[in-house]
Amino acid sequence: MSEQTTSPKLQVEDLNVRFATGEGLVHAVRGVSFDLGREKLAIVGESGSGKSTVGRTLLRLHPRSARIEAKKLRFGDTDLLTCSEKKLQDIRGRRMSMIMQDPKYSLNPVMRVGDQIAEAYLAHHKVPRSEANQRALAMLEAVRIREPQRVFKLYPHEVSGGMGQRIMIAMMLITEPEIVIADEPTSALDVSVRLQVLATLDDLVSQRGLGLIFISHDLNLVRSFCDRVLVMYAGRVVESIAAADLENAQHPYTRGLLASLPSIDERRERLPVLQRDPAWAMA
Amino acid sequence: MAKTMTMNTPANGPTIQVDKLNLSFGIGASANQVLYDVDFSVEEGEAFGLVGESGSGKTTVLRCLAGQYDHWQGSLSIHGQKLGRKLDRARCRKVQMVFQDPYGSLHPRHTVETALAEPLAIHGIGDRDARIDAILSKVGLPLSFRFRYPHQLSGGQRQRVAIARALILEPRILLLDEPTSALDVSVQAEILNLLADLRVRDGLTYLLVTHDLGVVAHLCDRVAVMQQGRIVDMQECAALSGSMPTHPYTRMLVEASRHYSREMAQIAATDAAAASRVAA
Numbered sequence: 001m002s003e004q005t006t007s008p009k010l011q012v013e014d015l016n017v018r019f020a021t022g023e024g025l026v027h028a029v030r031g032v033s034f035d036l037g038r039e040k041l042a043i044v045g046e047s048g049s050g051k052s053t054v055g056r057t058l059l060r061l062h063p064r065s066a067r068i069e070a071k072k073l074r075f076g077d078t079d080l081l082t083c084s085e086k087k088l089q090d091i092r093g094r095r096m097s098m099i100m101q102d103p104k105y106s107l108n109p110v111m112r113v114g115d116q117i118a119e120a121y122l123a124h125h126k127v128p129r130s131e132a133n134q135r136a137l138a139m140l141e142a143v144r145i146r147e148p149q150r151v152f153k154l155y156p157h158e159v160s161g162g163m164g165q166r167i168m169i170a171m172m173l174i175t176e177p178e179i180v181i182a183d184e185p186t187s188a189l190d191v192s193v194r195l196q197v198l199a200t201l202d203d204l205v206s207q208r209g210l211g212l213i214f215i216s217h218d219l220n221l222v223r224s225f226c227d228r229v230l231v232m233y234a235g236r237v238v239e240s241i242a243a244a245d246l247e248n249a250q251h252p253y254t255r256g257l258l259a260s261l262p263s264i265d266e267r268r269e270r271l272p273v274l275q276r277d278p279a280w281a282m283a
Numbered sequence: 284m285a286k287t288m289t290m291n292t293p294a295n296g297p298t299i300q301v302d303k304l305n306l307s308f309g310i311g312a313s314a315n316q317v318l319y320d321v322d323f324s325v326e327e328g329e330a331f332g333l334v335g336e337s338g339s340g341k342t343t344v345l346r347c348l349a350g351q352y353d354h355w356q357g358s359l360s361i362h363g364q365k366l367g368r369k370l371d372r373a374r375c376r377k378v379q380m381v382f383q384d385p386y387g388s389l390h391p392r393h394t395v396e397t398a399l400a401e402p403l404a405i406h407g408i409g410d411r412d413a414r415i416d417a418i419l420s421k422v423g424l425p426l427s428f429r430f431r432y433p434h435q436l437s438g439g440q441r442q443r444v445a446i447a448r449a450l451i452l453e454p455r456i457l458l459l460d461e462p463t464s465a466l467d468v469s470v471q472a473e474i475l476n477l478l479a480d481l482r483v484r485d486g487l488t489y490l491l492v493t494h495d496l497g498v499v500a501h502l503c504d505r506v507a508v509m510q511q512g513r514i515v516d517m518q519e520c521a522a523l524s525g526s527m528p529t530h531p532y533t534r535m536l537v538e539a540s541r542h543y544s545r546e547m548a549q550i551a552a553t554d555a556a557a558a559s560r561v562a563a
Binding site for chain 1: 336337438467468469471472473475476479494495496497498500501502520521523524535536537539540541542543544545547548549551552
């Protein structure tokens with residue numbers, strides 16, 4: 001679908017994340033490796049599988065209790081493991097940004113949405129306020145918000161969920177990042193709004209040649225929206241497969257997840273229940 | 284007590300009958316009508332689905348039947364008997380509700396035993412130990428879970444407790460409000476199987492509210508599609524799979540639950556534009 005560049009934008013090799021808790025170390029991510037080019041890569045898994053942890057690790061958005069180890073964690077020519085916090089500030093939000101799940105909690109409730117979008121640009125560019133505002137307006141238009149002038153002046157509680165999510169997307173894309181990490185960007189949305197938000201994201205990814213990491217638990221959605229899928233179980237990638245081939249997935253966990261989805265087209269008396277094999281977490 | 288037991292026998296007519304149900308919040312100029320002439324009926328032993336997007340009024344219909352709202356207009360009847368506005372004990376014995384979020388619907392400082400014994404105490408039913416054991420095994424939980432607190436249970440186990448709490452009064456009708464939307468797909472499959480088994484075993488009637496057409500198609504016989512407080516379409520679930528639904532909104536919901544596609548996104552966008560023009 002998308003043209004693959006020779007050198008991937010992002011290289012992750014043997015990533016391990018452990019959290020120090022009162023009861024010792026919790027091994028949340030175990031030996032995850034993948035490359036990301038100009039494509040839509042999905043990370044799917046159930047709650048607690050470590051999919052969001054991987055996304056946050058790329059931006060080093062972790063509490064102090066996290067121990068991150070990896071053979072390789074490279075973004076372009078930057079080593080994300082060893083680079084300074086100052087260098088990381090240049091990357092975060094500018095070259096690599098993250099769209100969160102719920103706009104209700106991620107937008108500043110006492111600041112007009114237009115100002116929030118402009119602020120994202122001003123944080124990385126020394127330009128006059130008026131130019132930043134112009135860019136914010138253009139960005140609102142790019143995410144297909146009607147009457148951007150009016151919406152610019154609204155507060156987060158005055159916009160709907162779908163509009164809030166598009167405002168977040170605008171905020172994350174205004175700096176023209178190379179990689180966008182979207183953590184369940186549509187799971188709080190209704191189906192019709194979800195379709196529109198996905199279409200917006202789809203356009204922007206293809207027009208601007210972004211790499212998109214799409215973290216989700218919705219296999220049906222991922223199958224039709226993304227190019228490639230990583231399936232995570234207990235902190236491990238158990239299968240990496242082209243989205244179009246998901247029907248022919250080999251790993252019993254992936255097959256089990258697919259089978260347990262209720263479907264309109266195929267009515268069954270009982271849904272098969274996933275039998276977990278402890279070996280999946282080890283292998 | 285004996286009087287209420289006799290009411291459990293099905294009378295003539297449908298199990299649930301909803302006629303011209305209207306509801307609005309607020310008064311005067313600021314009144315906001317949320318339900319417009321909602322009509323449907325559910326037969327004994329049937330599973331009936333209500334689907335729609337947020338704000339379409341599907342949960343509101345359920346809450347009217349559960350007695351959480353009492354200022355509705357129209358008529359609601361169960362087993363041929365008109366429902367009053369006040370919730371009474373006899374009605375609670377017949378109709379019980381399971382809520383969406385098992386993390387919010389169980390009291391964090393009550394053990395499973397306390398949660399299950401409470402309805403029995405309210406209704407003055409004896410033999411509590413035996414009933415709690417029976418209901419736990421019915422929903423597939425080990426008997427030792429009696430003494431656990433909600434935080435010691437997984438999401439799926441909590442939802443089983445919530446179902447057990449609804450079933451312990453042996454109701455004939457279960458109102459299910461998005462019972463699996465907070466759960467992972469593998470756990471969702473377990474809960475859906477449990478609900479299907481219980482319906483067959485106890486001859487229960489279900490009214491299920493959800494936004495997931497896959498869940499409706501799996502569990503229900505018929506489905507009503509709601510949009511902006513009205514029922515816009517009613518279908519046999521078996522018909523959803525084969526031919527394309529004729530109503531455009533139903534078709535969009537069905538397509539969207541199958542996969543993401545550009546064309547559907549386009550249709551959804553024009554629909555939304557049309558809806559906002561109507562509203563303005």
